[in-house]
Structures are given as C-alpha cells and as structure tokens.
Amino acid sequence: MYASRYALFGARARRLRVAAGLTQAELGAAVHVVSTRITQIERASGAKPTLELARALDAVLGADDLLVELWPYVYREAFPDWSRKFMAYSERAVVIRQYAAHVVPGLLQTEAYARTVLSVGRTLDGRQQLEERVVARMGRQTRLGAADRPELWVVLDEAVLRRPVGGPAVMREQLERLLDTATESHLTVQVLPFDQGEHDVMGGSLTLLTMPDDSEAAYTEGAHYGQLIEETGEVRSFALTYDRLRAAALPPLMSLDMIRSVMEDSHRGANVPSRSERRRLAQEQLQQSGGGRLRGGGRRVPRRRPRP
Known part of the structure; x- marks a missing residue:
C-alpha cells in the first residue's frame, strides 16, 4: 500500500x-x-x-x-477531498456547463489569475502546495485543445468581470483570455448582468457535467466547500436553474462586448489620476508657469499685483 x-x-x-x-x-x-x-x-x-x-x-x-x-x-492530492471527485468527473465530461458567481472558472483562467485565486483560502498549506495547484489547474486546461475536448458553456456573473483579482495587469490579461473564446467554436461565454437581480445560485457557483454515457451530475461550490450531486431528480432541478440563468444572461456577442467594455474602462481607470491628484498636478503647472492658484471649483484666481 x-x-x-x-x-x-x-x-x-x-x-x-x-x-x-x-x-x-x-x-x-x-x-x-x-x-x-x-x-x-x-x-x-x-x-x-x-x-x-x-x-x-x-x-x-x-x-x-x-x-x-x-x-x-x-x-x-493538492486539493481538498470534496473537489477531487468533481475533478475526476470533469476530466471525462463531454459537455460542461458552468455558472461562476465570484471568479473565472478554472478551465478559462490565465496562470497569473489562477495563482492569485489559489493563493487565498483556508485549505492552502504552504507555497509548495500552491505551486502544485497552479500546475494542476493549467494541466487540466490542455484538454480544451485535445481531440476529445468538451463543449464548454460558461455564464459569468458581472461581479466576476469587475473584481480586479491580482490587480489591473492580471485582470486585463484574464479579460483578454475571455475575449479569445470568440474564436473557439466549442467555447461559449455569457455574462449575467447585475440588473437581472436575485436568482437561485447567488450564494455560490454551479457546474453541470454530461458524461459520455449521457448521464449527468451537478456540482455546487462555495468558498470552502463543494458537493457533487448525482441523484437524477436533483440534477434535473439544477439543470433547469442553469437554463434560467442562461436565458437571463446577455447573448454571447453582447456578453463579449460587455467584457471588452469592462476591460477598456478598467484600463482607462488605471491610468487616470484621481480628482485630488489632478488638482495637485494642475496647481504645480500653474505655479511653474507663473499663473494663479485654483479655487475649489477649478477656476483660476489671478495673483494680486503689488501696489505701487
């Protein structure tokens, strides 16, 4: 043994x-x-x-x-017990349907994004285990390029796009990876916008797996737990929930437009000084050019000339 x-x-x-x-x-x-x-x-x-x-x-x-x-x-072995059975199932699945509430699903994560996500959580036990988890996650993605690759359909909550995991550079690379799915026929990404309001899977994420024999399993996951469901009635109920989420989400092309918009807005925001910083820079420029100081509303106050 x-x-x-x-x-x-x-x-x-x-x-x-x-x-x-x-x-x-x-x-x-x-x-x-x-x-x-x-x-x-x-x-x-x-x-x-x-x-x-x-x-x-x-x-x-x-x-x-x-x-x-x-x-x-x-x-x-580097992952918690409750996720290992799900990983084994997903490696054989022919169709994978996912709803992600908080982070991009592992199969679509960039390495930098994955490293950031995997570096937090109560189940992590040291740097070596982190490296093992990153290697394992990147290794799982190779199946997306294999001959037996699964059909992957992902619905992302809008929060996934707007949470700057790893900082602006990491997040921009991740959003670009999501945009790349437009060229891959076996990948579909939709975004569920905030204005759709509440729904049945707000507390976590949901994955539905279709196996080669057409049987199905569902997997629900939170921050520190996961559960694989195989009972037919429960799986059917989760499948109906997923179909409702998919119907409420933006169509794929509109979803890609939203991802692109968030990426561009974040990029601009990362390079635009704050209001107070802009005022400080403007004040320095005025002083260097001999101009007056600025009022609170941004108007120039002329310097008083000394009396003769």
Missing part, C-alpha cells in the same frame, strides 16, 4: 526505469532534467512532476501513457 498517489507514481517510474536498463542520470539526460530530479520523483519527495515531464518519461520508458494516466491523481 502506497502512502500517496505521488509515491505510487514514483514507484512505477522506478520500476519502468530499471526494466529499461537506465540509470537515473541516463533517464534524466533523456528527459532533460538533472539526475537528482529523477531521484526526487522516485522517492516522492520535492516538487511533483509536471504533465510535460510525465509525458516525456512515458515516451522514453515506453510506458504506453501509464505515467500520464497517473498524473491527474497525483495532483488531485
């Missing part, structure tokens, strides 16, 4: 390396890492391997994708 999935991955890698007649140094050279990195992997110590490294090891060792298939299980 192995202590963790990482330990199982390391044991499999070592067994394959020995069967191939390679030393750790030879295997490291073949996959372009130092031999100590191979030692760490086989002992399940240090940073976990990236998906790219798992693929390289598979290719060199002729493992027929064994290590690649183990890789997702290794990285799920």
Whole structure:
C-alpha cells in the first residue's frame, strides 16, 4: 500500500526505469532534467512532476501513457477531498456547463489569475502546495485543445468581470483570455448582468457535467466547500436553474462586448489620476508657469499685483 498517489507514481517510474536498463542520470539526460530530479520523483519527495515531464518519461520508458494516466491523481492530492471527485468527473465530461458567481472558472483562467485565486483560502498549506495547484489547474486546461475536448458553456456573473483579482495587469490579461473564446467554436461565454437581480445560485457557483454515457451530475461550490450531486431528480432541478440563468444572461456577442467594455474602462481607470491628484498636478503647472492658484471649483484666481 502506497502512502500517496505521488509515491505510487514514483514507484512505477522506478520500476519502468530499471526494466529499461537506465540509470537515473541516463533517464534524466533523456528527459532533460538533472539526475537528482529523477531521484526526487522516485522517492516522492520535492516538487511533483509536471504533465510535460510525465509525458516525456512515458515516451522514453515506453510506458504506453501509464505515467500520464497517473498524473491527474497525483495532483488531485493538492486539493481538498470534496473537489477531487468533481475533478475526476470533469476530466471525462463531454459537455460542461458552468455558472461562476465570484471568479473565472478554472478551465478559462490565465496562470497569473489562477495563482492569485489559489493563493487565498483556508485549505492552502504552504507555497509548495500552491505551486502544485497552479500546475494542476493549467494541466487540466490542455484538454480544451485535445481531440476529445468538451463543449464548454460558461455564464459569468458581472461581479466576476469587475473584481480586479491580482490587480489591473492580471485582470486585463484574464479579460483578454475571455475575449479569445470568440474564436473557439466549442467555447461559449455569457455574462449575467447585475440588473437581472436575485436568482437561485447567488450564494455560490454551479457546474453541470454530461458524461459520455449521457448521464449527468451537478456540482455546487462555495468558498470552502463543494458537493457533487448525482441523484437524477436533483440534477434535473439544477439543470433547469442553469437554463434560467442562461436565458437571463446577455447573448454571447453582447456578453463579449460587455467584457471588452469592462476591460477598456478598467484600463482607462488605471491610468487616470484621481480628482485630488489632478488638482495637485494642475496647481504645480500653474505655479511653474507663473499663473494663479485654483479655487475649489477649478477656476483660476489671478495673483494680486503689488501696489505701487
């Protein structure tokens, strides 16, 4: 019995390396890492391997994708128990429908945005776990470019666009990523504007997964919890709720226009000085040019000439 999935991955890698007649140094050279990195992997110590490294090891060792298939299980260990089953389901889903109340869904996050989102929360246990979660999240996105990629439909609450996660630069890059979905036929993004008012999923986020056998599951998530629902009646109820949200949201083209507008407004806002800053700059310019000071309303007060 192995202590963790990482330990199982390391044991499999070592067994394959020995069967191939390679030393750790030879295997490291073949996959372009130092031999100590191979030692760490086989002992399940240090940073976990990236998906790219798992693929390289598979290719060199002729493992027929064994290590690649183990890789997702290794990285799920970095996430809370309640999210692991959902991740396993989503990796097989053929259709994914999501409503996001607070942040951009993981499958559409940029790395900088993901790092910011994953760096907060009570379930995080140190920097190494943060890095593992970021690598895992970015690794999951590779499926969007695969031959068996799912159909992804996302409804974003307007709050998702307006919350400056990570600061202006990070948020601008993230909004640009959302705009890129316009060129991807399997991705659809809608925005649910504030003026639609209250709805049934205000407290958290909702995901509906359609599996290859046409069965469905629902997943609800809050800040520190998540629940996978498989009971047919409950899933049907959540599907109806999602359809109502999708109907209330802006159409896809209008949604992209809104994302673009928010991005441009945020960019302008980040570069426009505040009112007090503008007054200070104006006052300095007037003083440098010999002009008068400004009244509160912005009018120039001429300097008094000395009496003769």
